[in-house]
Amino acid sequence: MARIAIVGAGQGGLHLAIGLLHGGHEVTVLSNRTGQQIADGTVTSSQSMYGMALALERELGIDFWEHGSPQYGAASMWIGDGEGSRMLRWEGAMDVPGQSIDQRVKMPRWMAHFEVLGGTLRYEDADIETLEALTLAHDLVVVASGKGAIGQLFARDPSRSPYTRPMRVLALTYVKPMLPREGGPAISININPGIGEFVTFPGLTLCGACDIFTIECVPGGPMDCWEDVRTPADHLAVSERLLRTYFPEEAKRIDGKLELTDEGGVLRGRVTPTVKHPVGRLPSGRVVLGLGDVLVLNDPITGQGSNNASKGAKIYLDAINAHAGAFDAEWMATVFERYWDYARWAVAYTNMTLGPPPEHMLRILKTAESDADLAHKMANSFNDPKSISPWYFDAAAANDFLAARACAAA
Template identity: 30%
Template sequence: MTKILIVGASPAGLHLAHGLLTHGYDVTMLNARTSGEIRTSQPSITQFSLPTALAHEQQADLARWEHVAPRISGARLHLHPPNMPASTVESAFSSYGVSVDHRVKISDWLEYLEDRGAKVVIHGVTVGDLDYFSRMFDLVVLAIGYGELGALFDRHTSGQAPPPRTVAQAIIEGVHPSPHVQMHPVAPPRHAPPGYLPEPVASDYADVASTPELRAILSPVLTDVGPQHVLQLVGAPGGPMEGWPDRPRPEEIWRWVSKLTAQHTPYLHQRLEEAYLPASEQDASVHAYTPHVRAPVATLPSGGHVLGMAEAVISTDDPVAAQAGNMAIASSQHYLARILHHTQGPFTPAWMSETFEGLWQGEPTAEYPFAGMGQACLGLSQVLDQIWDPQAPAHLTEVLGAAATHQQVADRFLGDLDDPRRYSWLYESESARAYLSTLT
């Protein structure tokens, strides 16, 4: 039986582990923290499972919060161009997505993986450990991208590196409801006691404000205490997201986030007039990160090799583009398909490179439907980041203007978030303007 080690209980690593286990592989998950430690850890950047990603979680029996998670049924984009009136673009999604606090998602998936029969080992990992494990397993996959292990991978030759960003995040209560809130009856969870009827769940749009100085996202999220809202502010160095106190306390972060929201995003500020950090949780944090693309294969001191996946080699944490969840599912599904089709011989460095390059820039096929998602996910983040840049292509502003007045453009612009490969029409002025010329 093929033995596979996955290092790092990230969403991508856990989804791959569950898929391999379903197909009869000998799976070991190695992680530095227990599920209990994950549940009580500091919050990470909240991410979204958009409709297609959520559908794959459902197929894998990993959407384990269907009866309680608030649904994200669409998006409303508030545009604040420089020296021009503000406008709004909104659209319902073809289906709904969800946002689940990673401390809930990862710990639940990790416990479920062990319940299903995988070996879960809780231990910190060094490069020396990986060197040893590479001789014990047929394939070692690294699913975390920070620290000593992330530094194993060289920079990928994919062009200019995106700029660093700062994300401030607060999980809050008391948010004023939006006009799009609806309640939906849901089916009881599997193995629910007889007669159990869950409460209806709410659905709402995610509110996104885009200004030249920063981006803000307000959306429903499921935490360990139930449905709440998460507010995220994103900015580049040199703007209003700089100047945070050293090691700020949660209440300091919330005051700063509230102030910036009032200054730059008036509509969101109206919804937050009575919002507050729950006293029992105090979940507010500041994160600095730099999007990256790394070469997928690391060579260990003894000559063994490690294959990087998802955040280990492609960082897409920008919540504005909402592609981190897409990248996790695409990476796990593409790697799973490649492993299933590899029926004999060792997992060579050439095979590893081909696996990544297919995910990064390949053409989708029936066997590999997620090919090309890597470049598309990161590329979308870069395009959205430059919308208000004076050097941005003029057609981007034209598309946004059309989206504010033509619902079909709004539906396409926001609906394509579900699969960023569909944005190819947006990136070149000729194709974008050809599309706009068809409007009536």
């Protein structure tokens, strides 16, 4: 059994840590915040998660919210024509409902569970010196946190990172439940080309059920208007104005006025989608392995990051359990490639949604409007973007795919 240290008590770090305890390893997790500090802080994500990732949590006995939390069994997409009308709209059933548990609820619960299972939790803001010490005392050190100097240990991989700047300005908001959605709860994605997106679904937060939405604003566009926003009340007012102006269909769900779940229910920011090399080399020459956002950072537009962190944790877990030798740089690179074989689809899926939509992608989405089976496939692609390869990602494959469907339907 191995001695393993993990820096970062988030989706990826804690998932891996708990899995390793089940495998009999000795595990230490470093967190720069206590569970109480996380619960008392602001929201960090909209964390919509889907069947495959939720099944991995269930496998470890940590999907504590399967019963009693809002679930959504469908996905829908509306794309505007740039003049306020609809270009297309599809809706499809997801085979397994999605769910979103506020990380302020989830991580403190997982931290407590990790300790109950015998893991060691250390509250420390890890730096390079900390990593040096950890590598001396452990067989493997995993960095599951991308912020600050420890994130800089991992070099950007330009061959896998097409963007060099943020593609959206993000505004995340947790509100008290809005009017029920016609057709039932869903992850609903609304796209106004050149302006931005409104992505929403129900979730569970500190005070119970809520609705969560992320407004994704194209930098320099009319929704990029957050510079002067300072308070949660300002944030809510701007969100409501943008929602009513650019997404009037969704705004019909506002019952009187929007109300925040709590003062911590807002977040603004921007991310540069980035993929990094998996091995971080310390000044001593010793190595650490990255996991989750630190290596594969996506814009949240397609809701993939938490799911990826979980799937990555599972791949690392299986690789660690199956390994008998040293956890050296070569082993680390091999394990990451195993993960990348899946994650590259989530990255391509997300990056395609951020850029100008390729013609073949619009044709597929337009077909899904009247083709229920295709809408079903698209709805389940949030769970597994690889399931719509190659035809969603490649114009020639899309032509063949659509032609075969048209033939079958004739």
